[in-house]
Every structure is written in C-alpha cells, then in structure tokens.
Amino acid sequence: xxxxxxxxxxxxxxxxxxxxxxxxxxxxxxxxxxxxxxxxxxxxxxxxxxxxxxxxxxxxxxxxxxxxxxxxxxxxxxxxxxxxxxxxxxxxxxxxxxxxxxxxxxxxxxxxxxxxxxxxxxxxxxxxxxxxxxxxxxxxxxxxxxxxxxxxxxxxxxxxxxxxxxxxxxxxxxxxxxxxxxxxxxxxxxxxxxxxxxxxxxxxxxxxxxxxxxxxxxxxxxxxxxxxxxxxxxxxxxxxxxxxxxxxxxxxxxxxxxxxxxxxxxxxxxxxxxx
Numbered sequence: 001x002x003x004x005x006x007x008x009x010x011x012x013x014x015x016x017x018x019x020x021x022x023x024x025x026x027x028x029x030x031x032x033x034x035x036x037x038x039x040x041x042x043x044x045x046x047x048x049x050x051x052x053x054x055x056x057x058x059x060x061x062x063x064x065x066x067x068x069x070x071x072x073x074x075x076x077x078x079x080x081x082x083x084x085x086x087x088x089x090x091x092x093x094x095x096x097x098x099x100x101x102x103x104x105x106x107x108x109x110x111x112x113x114x115x116x117x118x119x120x121x122x123x124x125x126x127x128x129x130x131x132x133x134x135x136x137x138x139x140x141x142x143x144x145x146x147x148x149x150x151x152x153x154x155x156x157x158x159x160x161x162x163x164x165x166x167x168x169x170x171x172x173x174x175x176x177x178x179x180x181x182x183x184x185x186x187x188x189x190x191x192x193x194x195x196x197x198x199x200x201x202x203x204x205x206x207x208x209x210x211x212x213x214x215x216x217x218x219x220x221x222x223x224x225x226x227x228x229x230x231x232x233x234x235x236x237x238x239x240x241x242x243x244x245x246x247x248x249x250x251x252x253x254x255x256x257x258x259x260x261x262x263x264x265x266x267x268x269x270x271x272x273x274x275x
Contacts, residue, residue: 003267004204007050007106011063012093013043014124014259016230020088021217023227023234030229034088043092044259046124048099049211050106051202055180057107059116059135060200060211061258062128064091066098077123077151084149085123100131111135117179117187118143118160119213120197121150125258129158136161138179140187143196148232165189172247190215190244192237193230199244207270208253215240218260219273222248248273 018041019033048063067073068091074082085091096102104110111134118139119125129137137160144162147155165187169176173188179200190199193214200211214230215237216222222245231237247253252272256263265271 004207004209004270005052006202006209006267007052008256008264008267009048009050009063009099009102009106010045010097010264011048011099011102011128012046012068012091012097014046014089014091015040015043016089017041020230021228023229023231027234030234034229040090044217045261045263046091047256047258047263048128049256050103051185053180053185055182056113056115058179058185059103059114059132061119061125061213062116062132063099064093064097064124064127065129065131066093066095066100067127067130068093069095069098076153078153081123081151081153091124098131099128103132115179117200119199119211119215119258120194121147121155122194122214123151123154125213126150126155130154138163138187140165140177140189140196140198143194143198146195148194148196163187172250173243190240192233192235192240193228194232195236197240201247206252207272208247208251209267210244210247210253210255212244212255212257214258215244216255216257218257219255219262219266222255223274249275 017034017037018039019037046063049060051058115136139160141162163177165175165177177187179185184203187198202209255273
C-alpha cells in the first residue's frame, strides 16, 4: 500500500502475551504478569514504512527477514534471546513477506541509496537489516550504546551512523534530529518502551505522519494515555505519550505505530488523530 508517498510494508505477524498490551501494577508485577500469562493477543502486523523523498528514500525500521522460514533461526541469535522471544511472543511469516523480498517490488532500485532509520532495536524492528546490505543505518547513539532487549548477535555485524539529539530542537519533545536537510523528516525522543526509543515524524502537505514505533501499540492507547505492560520505564513512557498527544493537539497528524492493525486504513484515508 502506498499513500502520500508512504509505503506500508507488512513483514509478517506477531502475537504477544496479553499483559504486554496493558500495564497493571509496578515494574516487577508487570513483568511477572507477562512471563506467567498463557494468553496471547490476536495476530498483530509487523510494519516497516518506506518514505519516498527527493533527498533519498527512507525506511523506518526494517521488520522481519526470511530467517524465520528456517528451522532453528531464533537459536542463532543466542540462547537467552531465543528463549525470551519464544516465551513472550510467536511470529508468523509466509514466503515473500520478508523485507528483502518486498522492498524491490515497491522500490525497483532496491536498497541503492536507501537509508534505514531505527525507532529502537527489538528483533521485530531490526531483523530485516540482514537483508538490506549497503544501506546506511541511522540509530540514536544512546539506543545503540544501551540497547534494551536487543538481539546482540544479530546487531553485531552492523556499524550504523549514530546521531545525537539537538537539545534546542522540537518545542514539544524538547529535542530532535533532522533526518533530511529540508527538515521535513525528524527523529524525536519518545523513551519508555526502551530507555532510548525514538519516533520519526514526516511533515508533508500540511500533515504530520508520526511513525511511533512501539511508543504506543495503537491509537487507542494514545487517546486514553494507556501504558503498555511491555514498556521498560512507565514514567518516561507516560511522559512520551503525553508529548505525542500534545503534538497531535497542535498539529494535524496521522499516527502510525508499528503494530496497529488499523494503521493501514488511517494512512489510506489520511485520518487525523482526534483532538
């Protein structure tokens, strides 16, 4: 699907433990609820987002690779990461859904001249990097230096361009980093899901498109100020949600989280977040 110069790429599906979605209790209670629950959500999409841009196209996150089609793939990421992934979620990927197969169908030049910007470094956001050889990878330096829940074996071969936020940046988020020279694509800090999670904002045609990663799992959480159980730091996550909400009150915006089943429709209809 392509609308407003944005292509939505669904790289498989994931089910997570239901307590992932809604926080109850403190950090220990929340983690125990996730680990001990036997109930999973319905299938959720794993989205990556391709932004067509005159300065060079930009991919927000990389989704999943075809590794999941191979038996024992998760084990290759390390014993602990494999155990944790199996304990917390289940993935489903069909042949042809991996980022490396879909990207050339959308962008005939494939990875040539493509930049990949990461919101954070969890497996369902970074796994596809292995199929994007030659791309410049951008990640905020704090997320790279202190990754939380990231598959270290998968990330080890990569040498991304690390950027720092400008403290004189966006008025609402306090800091920002310009991805483009034109300043129409910026990264802003939205910590909480991971300690250094960020979101990407595209300004186009009077509308801001917010690629929110996992700052919220769906638009309903933003509107309700609801915290997810999987957020590492509830206080910072709540602050990030409030800043995102403030941004949508002050700017016509389309919210595009990475796992929101309704994001495709909102993008197609250019549906603005209610104020």
